[in-house]
Amino acid sequence: MITAVDHVQLAAPPGSEDRLRAYYVDVLGMTELPKPPVLAARGGCWFRAGAVQLHLGIEAAFRPAHKAHPGLRVTGIEQYAARLRAHGAHVEWDDNLPGHRRFYSEDPVGNRLEFLEPETAV
Known part of the structure; x- marks a missing residue:
């Protein structure tokens, strides 16, 4: 029986680890997790925030995922969006999910x- 999502893996191009670390740690506020040595040899990075883990694996024929994506729950979404914008990230608000504030x-x-x-209920 499935009890939880352990992690979500996204792909990244070879040689992008430093950019990934700068974004996922400095911009998103995640912590980098050490990869087991046998997996570290393949490149890529693993990150965690609370119970959420994102794994970025290196793919030689990399193409970014424009539709498929992880949905990351945050608190203080307005401030979080401002944090991303302050680091130069594009923020695109979407009001099509009832009961939620969200952006991409x-x-x-x-x-x-x-x-x-x-x-929150008013």
Whole structure:
């Protein structure tokens, strides 16, 4: 029986690890996780924020995911969007999900990311 999502893996081009670290750690506020040595030899990076893990794996024929994406729940979505914009990231608000505030952005290699926060009852 499935009990949880362990992680989401996104692809990245060879040699992009420093850009990924700068974005996922400095911009999004995640922590880099050490990869097991056998997997570290393949390149890429793993990141965590609370129980959420994103793994960025190196793919030689990389193409960014423009439709498929992780949905990342945040608190203080307005401030979080301002944080991304302050670091030069594009923020595109979308009001099509009832009961939620959400926006889309992209990581430095072009993968789509969704950030959302449930609206509080008034």
